[in-house]
Amino acid sequence: MTCPAVICTAEDTLATAARTMQTAQTGSVVVTDDDKVAGILTERDLLRAVAAGGDPASELVRRWMTARPDVLEPDERVDRAWESLTSHRYRHLPVVEDGRCVGVVSLRDLVGVARIRPAAETSADVPAGLEGVVVAETTIGDVRGREGFFHYRQYSAVELAASRSIEDVWHLLFRGQLPDAAALAAFGDELGGLRCLPVALAALLPRLASTGAPLDVLRTAVSFLGAELGWQPTHDIGAQELADDAMQLCAVVPTVLAAAHRLRCGLDPVAPRSDLGFAANYLSMLTGSEPDERHARALEQYMMLTIDHGFNASTFTARVVTSTGADLGAAVVAAIGALSGPLHGGAPSRALDMLDAIGTPDRTEAYIRRAVEHGDRIMGFGHRVYKTEDPRSLFLREVAEGLGGPLVEFARLVERTTVDVLAELKPGRELYANVEFYAGVVMHTCGIPREMFTPTFAVGRTIGWCTHVMEQASCNRLIRPAARYVGPPPPAPVPPLTSLP
Ligand SMILES: CC(C)(COP(=O)(O)OP(=O)(O)OC[C@H]1O[C@@H](n2cnc3c(N)ncnc32)[C@H](O)[C@@H]1OP(=O)(O)O)[C@@H](O)C(=O)NCCC(=O)NCCS
Numbered sequence: 001m002t003c004p005a006v007i008c009t010a011e012d013t014l015a016t017a018a019r020t021m022q023t024a025q026t027g028s029v030v031v032t033d034d035d036k037v038a039g040i041l042t043e044r045d046l047l048r049a050v051a052a053g054g055d056p057a058s059e060l061v062r063r064w065m066t067a068r069p070d071v072l073e074p075d076e077r078v079d080r081a082w083e084s085l086t087s088h089r090y091r092h093l094p095v096v097e098d099g100r101c102v103g104v105v106s107l108r109d110l111v112g113v114a115r116i117r118p119a120a121e122t123s124a125d126v127p128a129g130l131e132g133v134v135v136a137e138t139t140i141g142d143v144r145g146r147e148g149f150f151h152y153r154q155y156s157a158v159e160l161a162a163s164r165s166i167e168d169v170w171h172l173l174f175r176g177q178l179p180d181a182a183a184l185a186a187f188g189d190e191l192g193g194l195r196c197l198p199v200a201l202a203a204l205l206p207r208l209a210s211t212g213a214p215l216d217v218l219r220t221a222v223s224f225l226g227a228e229l230g231w232q233p234t235h236d237i238g239a240q241e242l243a244d245d246a247m248q249l250c251a252v253v254p255t256v257l258a259a260a261h262r263l264r265c266g267l268d269p270v271a272p273r274s275d276l277g278f279a280a281n282y283l284s285m286l287t288g289s290e291p292d293e294r295h296a297r298a299l300e301q302y303m304m305l306t307i308d309h310g311f312n313a314s315t316f317t318a319r320v321v322t323s324t325g326a327d328l329g330a331a332v333v334a335a336i337g338a339l340s341g342p343l344h345g346g347a348p349s350r351a352l353d354m355l356d357a358i359g360t361p362d363r364t365e366a367y368i369r370r371a372v373e374h375g376d377r378i379m380g381f382g383h384r385v386y387k388t389e390d391p392r393s394l395f396l397r398e399v400a401e402g403l404g405g406p407l408v409e410f411a412r413l414v415e416r417t418t419v420d421v422l423a424e425l426k427p428g429r430e431l432y433a434n435v436e437f438y439a440g441v442v443m444h445t446c447g448i449p450r451e452m453f454t455p456t457f458a459v460g461r462t463i464g465w466c467t468h469v470m471e472q473a474s475c476n477r478l479i480r481p482a483a484r485y486v487g488p489p490p491p492a493p494v495p496p497l498t499s500l501p
Helices: 014-024 042-053 078-088 109-112 158-162 166-175 181-190 199-211 216-231 239-264 278-285 293-305 314-321 326-339 349-360 361-373 390-403 406-425 435-445 451-474
Strands: 028-033 036-042 094-099 102-107 140-143 149-152
Touching: 014 028, 014 042, 028 102, 036 042, 036 094, 036 102, 042 199, 078 094, 102 109, 102 149, 109 149, 109 406, 140 278, 149 166, 149 390, 158 166, 158 293, 158 390, 166 181, 166 239, 166 293, 166 451, 181 239, 199 216, 216 239, 216 314, 216 326, 216 361, 216 451, 239 278, 239 326, 239 451, 278 293, 278 451, 293 390, 293 435, 293 451, 314 326, 314 451, 349 406, 349 435, 361 406, 390 406, 390 435, 406 435, 435 451
Parallel strands: none
Antiparallel strands: 028 036, 094 102, 140 149
């Protein structure tokens, strides 16, 4: 508060009161009568008086003041004072102790405090990690964690993965509806023509592949591609131009990754084939042989199940970057960075590493128990949204079982044991296998090398990212949240520069 209060009497003229305010540089005077608060006169009251034609030299304060104003006590909390001022639209309130005016609290005083502790009205607390916070509206799809259900547009994602192709789902995401036969054929033709690497990128890849891991190569390649093809800021282009950029990017990502992998292994890249579906073509470019149909279908189903999944970390990242009006390449490069972390897309290879480390079925329980007791995360288990079994994991387990083999049986045993141990040691957390656990098993069985697991995740997910970039750009508002400052209270005096010894 400001103290002592600047005061006048009810019998003073407005001119006297105004001079008092001006001298003290305050916006109000407390009107006292024998030290008791009789009223308050503010700048607003002076304006009212002048606007009504009153002569400040003769008009008395008594006529224009607010008599018997609300008052505060000196030990009132700042947020209560704020509440009193803002709810009644006051700018000043006298502070009274034992019936005597000891000061005035003004909005200006409280704004000064707000520099140290922001008023509650200006922010909303959200849970750490933004868990459960709705940050946008979307028509792309949703994840219902408690029900173990997720969908793309209006269709169950699992049903789509069971009965459709990835091109169908891609069309659904990009164009808003499932294609009929003619639309699908046209879509396939369009994609087939976009799979080749631009010449400059093809020339750069050997150098990139010799130094970086495949996901790092992809990040740099996408950045290069955007510059090479002249992608413009989403802020400056229309929906069709952005959709064209997105089609090209999604079509070329598998080619980049397969070539990067082969170059790393000292092999020549394999040219894309337009006669194959998206997943089969990727397998063909990766392995250099005719893709096994069952493997191509299993991989396609994995990609369909992971093409999009609500506002996961990488998708949100892509939307944040798009919200600044940046170009498609910038948004996808950022998303790839987010995907690379082990808590997001980096888990499937680590889940398979764990199966290797366990080694044999009889060692499973002791291994998992020791890891959890040690505070380690079991890769491929737990999920931010699913508090029941992850529907993607359930479906991929079926896919893996369809492919068969000893690894699948072992994975089944490890899954059951891990769920039981986690239920015992982490009761109430509802931890089940997530998509990454069987993703590693399926990809391994399909002949995909371990270092290509997360990059293969990115092959399908790029389609989801691009869909979100297009949606964000179509109804954009800059995403700019706030943080709660919890450091030493400001403003601390800046210490003088000490001279060097
Ligand atoms: C996916 C994941 C990051 C979600 O994390 P989250 O929603 O922030 O959950 P929290 O980190 O708050 O974990 C809640 C509790 O469950 C435990 N928990 C979560 N996942 C666990 C796991 N995989 N292994 C062991 N404990 C786990 C945490 O230790 C924590 O226990 P506490 O209450 O005793 O501290 C987390 O489950 C995880 O790290 N999983 C392993 C990595 C993985 O598989 N990622 C791929 C996701 S698709």
